[in-house]
Amino acid sequence: MKCPYCSSQDTKVTDSRDTDDGASIRRRRQCLSCGRRFTTYETVEQMPIRVIKKDGSRELFSKNKLRSGLIRACEKRNITSQQIENIVESVERKIRNDFKQEVSTVEIGNFVMDELKKLDQVAYVRFASVYREFKDIGSFMDELQALMNNQKHSGEKEFSHEDKLHEQ
Incomplete structure (x- = not known):
C-alpha cells in the first residue's frame, strides 16, 4: 500500500x-x-449487474428502482419497510448467486413475485398487474384464479370475497 x-x-x-x-x-x-x-x-469488489429490458436495451441494476416498485405494490398494506428491504436484498442475492452479469427483467420480476406471494397476496397481484402488463380483465382474472388455486393446494385458509374486501 x-x-x-x-x-x-x-x-x-x-x-x-x-x-x-x-x-x-x-x-x-x-x-x-x-x-x-x-x-x-x-x-469486496462486486461486478455491476446489467438488466436486459423487454425491448432489448440494457441498463445497470438499480436497487432503488426495484425498491420503489415494491413500495408502490405494498402501499396501504401491512408490510414494513424492513420487509421490503429484505425482498430487495433477497432478489439481488439471487442474481449474484447465479454469477450472472446480465439478467432479464423477466427473471427479476419472477424473483420479486415469488417473494411477494409468500408475504402478501394483494401486493403480489398489484405487482403482477404492472409486471405482466395484463391486457384485459380475463388475463387478470386468470392470475387471480391461479393464486386462489395455489392457496387451496397449500392448505391455507380460504376466504370468501366479502372477507377479502374487509381485509383491505
Missing part, C-alpha cells in the same frame, strides 16, 4: 477490524519510511 504522505510502498498493518456494517475491513497502517499512520478500507 502506497503511503499518502511520502508515496513510499513500504507500509505495515498495525490493526485490522470489521466496520460496523461488516461490509468492509478497516486497516490502520504505518509507513516504514516516514513513520506516519493512515487508515485504509478493504471491500
